[in-house]
Amino acid sequence: MRLLEFQAKEIFREYGIAVPPGRSSDTIEDARRDAQTLGYPFMIKFQAPVGGRGKAGGIQKCSNADELEIKYPQIRNMTIKGERARAILLEKTAEIRKELYLSLFLNRSKRCYTVIASAEGGVEIESVKSQTIREVGLGNVPAEVAAEVAAELGLQESAAEQFADMLARLSRLAVEKEVELAEINPLAILQDGALVALDGKVITDDNANFRHPEMSKYREESEIEERAEKSGFSLVELDGNIAVVGNGAGLVMSTLDMLSDSGGKPACFLDVGGGATTESVYEALSLISRMRGVTGILVNLYGGIVKTTTVASAFLKAYEDGIIDVPVFARLKGAESDQARIMLADSRTRLFGTVEDAIGAAVTGDGR
Amino acid sequence: MTGILEILRGSEGDPDYNNKGVIVQGITGAYGSLHTRNMVSYGTNIVAGVTPNKGGQTFEGIPVYDTMQEAVEATGAAISAVFVPARFFKGAAFDALNAGIKLLVAIPEHVPVRDTMEVVRLAESKGAIVIGPNTPGVIIPQVTKIGIMPPMPFKAGNVAVISKSGTLLYEISDALTSAGFGQCITIGIGGDPINGTKLVDAFEMVKDTPGLEGLVIVGEIGGDAEEMLAQRIMDTGFSRPAVAYIAGRAAPKEKRMGHAGAIVMGTYGSAESKVGMFAKANIPVATRPAEVPVLLAGKMKKSL
Structure with missing residues (x-):
């Protein structure tokens, strides 16, 4: 979950990090x-x-x-x-003397938390040459490391002390709230010498939400995304016209890529997930039916744990209930796909042997 | 650290060569029981299960224990497959690693990243391998399958496949099998931001497999595991034919695409960066899964 600036600052205040x-x-x-x-x-x-x-x-x-x-x-x-x-x-407004940069983030390749600090703040950190980088394990920053970082930035006396204190507080926040990123950019030294977080970016680990009921007030999901999550599938709304449905995040991303390569515009990314049932796929289809501007549905399934017949049943029920009124282009492979193809043969689903063919038809056959 | 093939297969002459015992954690749950049946029917030697408070029962003739300590003592198994709900993963993994498990296959999706980090740390201190979380598992076709993958796409052979994604692993292995490229091992490393086995680790595990004829890398947007792997392949002078596929070229930035780890932040984790590094390492990147065997054949100078 990515917090808005004012929400991040609410949390900063809670941890004693000064904000304007x-x-x-x-x-x-x-x-x-x-x-x-x-x-x-x-x-x-x-x-x-x-x-x-x-x-x-x-x-x-x-x-x-x-x-x-x-x-x-x-x-x-x-x-x-x-x-x-x-x-x-x-x-x-703040009377700024100097702008610094400070963040703590989950370092994926090192599999630990990492502090990045710089004496140049207020710009994107990627563009800054002089960075101080410290790996800090599970995110707890020892006082001596905080002091070292402050010294490396060239800070002295009160500024150095305030900076080290702020880093210690940011570290406590990062650990307790289970963040992927906690960033203060810029971290300003004001004319009166006080250090203040002028902007804040906090991204927390969604998979740890169950341990943080206090953060639920910050959750922002569209009704459609909320229903998707409840049914156990992943949905990302996009701005095109062809809804892309499949099983497995990688396979659906791959389908999105191929559709885009062929000039098609995806309306959504929908991964029905490993635990998909006829009911959950039906729910997915009813969500798609409520999205604006969808002119076709592209289905790419590799049946394994999720049987293609499970998905076929959901489509048949959706046709019966009249919730789908756009053409469906499907490629089904894997578990029970022969049976699924028979089930869908007389329906309005157009079946294709390869995903490339299904995409070709979806791109040309959607009336655009 | 003992190699993964050594753990999975053992040595020729061992009484349990190619028949190593595996313990299923969460064996009586809906997911665990379904996949225990599937693994048994594939030929995996499931020797025990663990579900707290169900010790003494059996599941399809497999003894169930309360703790990993008891299960390991009773069976001597060094491999565990974890099927517990995400929030119980850390406890189950600690139980397994403390009991001496050397290969932990972590199936659950949605494990908090902090829990994964703690498990990875403990595994490192014990010299154990963790695969996952959020992985389909690992399969040596026609020998053993530890995970949730369907059996159809895989066939014994001499190509290794390492993948972040589950379904793409199936899809691409299927395409390889159809083109006559069987697999000696395929490893799903999982789609989370932190992996017990990184892509480079998976590469190290398979690169010296006897008879290895080719390597297929299936990556996706997010992080820099693919870039690190391309660099490692250049550094080690790995000489076998290698090809890659990267999913997520068309994904919008800063949106999580299904997998917790599949997110581009700025330019970090972008498909362009990964494709660029593979190009530098002289590893062709397929634009479609179906193109993978074609590129591999080209690298091997074979015709399909």
Whole structure:
């Protein structure tokens, strides 16, 4: 789960990591009230799980009430990289002396947590040459390591102490909340010498959600994604017109690639999962039927544990109930596929011997 | 660390050569019982099962124990297949590793990454191999199958397949089998961000297999396991024909594509990066699963 900036900052506050005074809102009415509490000037910040908000104009300074009336609605209604604002954060402007970078992340190839820090902050860390990198096992950063990192950044006295303290707190957060990434960028040294997290990015491990009921308020799923999760399949909504259904994440990704190579545009990625039943696949089809702009369904199944007949039954039931009214292009292989082909022979499913042929028909036969 | 083939097959002359005992953890559960039957019918020697509080029972004639300690003491088995729900995985894996298991095949999906890290650490300290979690398992065709893969795609031969994805492992092995390329071993490493056996580890496990004629690598977006493997292949001067397939070229960034590990962050984990590294290592990358045997034949200078 990727937290929004203001949510990450709520958690930062909980762990004693300093953040600028701020308030999040959805409406201009609430924002007017927040503006009085905060006092001008402040920043208006677009809240969505995307990077590059500043460049796109989603973060702007607001100096008075007149500006608030113009800029707040403007930012509230923006779309940045396809994402609409989930909320707006009003946050006090800070007098910045220097910007640093600090993160703790799950290092997949080293199979441990890793600290990255840099004396250059506020830009993408990939573009920064001078980085301090420390592997820290399961994420607990010892005090002496925190002090070493601070020293390597060239920090001294109070700044070094504050930095090491902030890293220790970030480490505690990372361990307790089971994060994949906890990032402060920029971490600002203010004119008065205080260290403050000006932006925050926190991504937690979805598979550990069951241990973190306190985080459930931050979960954001579309109704369709929520129903998908409940039924045990993975669904990613995309913006094309051909729904792609299969079993196994790799196989469905592969089908998406081949469809795109052939000029087709996928409407979704739907992996029915290893525990698929006729009921869950039927539920998948009913979700697809509710997606806008779907003109065809491409099915690619390699039956193993999930039998192709299980999926065929779901299609037959979906036709019977009239929930599918678009053409279906299917390639079935593996467990019970001969039987599944017989079951679907008289239905509106068009069967193909190879996925390449099914894709060819889906791309040309969808009326585009 | 003992090699995986040594653990799975033993040595010629051993009384249990090609018939090594395997313990199933979670044998009485719906998933565990289904796959125990499937493994037995494939010829895998399942010698015991473990389900807490069900010790003393039998499942299809297989004795069930409360703990791994008891099961290992009774059978001497060094291999375990774990079928417990994800939230109980860590406990089950600790139980197995502490009882002396040398090869742990971790089937569950949705294991918290912290639990996997702790299990991997314990395994390292014990010199044990963990495959998975979120893996279909490992199969030596026509000898033993430890996992959930259907038997149809696999046939004995001399090509090794290592894969992050389950169904793509089946799909590509099927294509290889149809083209006349049987497999000496196939290993699913799993689709999670942290793997007990990384792609490079799986490569190290299979690269010296006697008679090995080719290597097939099935990767997907996320992480940099493919890049590390390409680098390792260059560093070791591995001379057998190798080909790769990478899934997820068309996946959007920052979206998790079914597998917990299948996510591109910025450029980290992108298909372009992986394909680029394989090109550097002179390993052709197929654009479709069906193209894998064609490329392999080309590398072997064989005609299909």
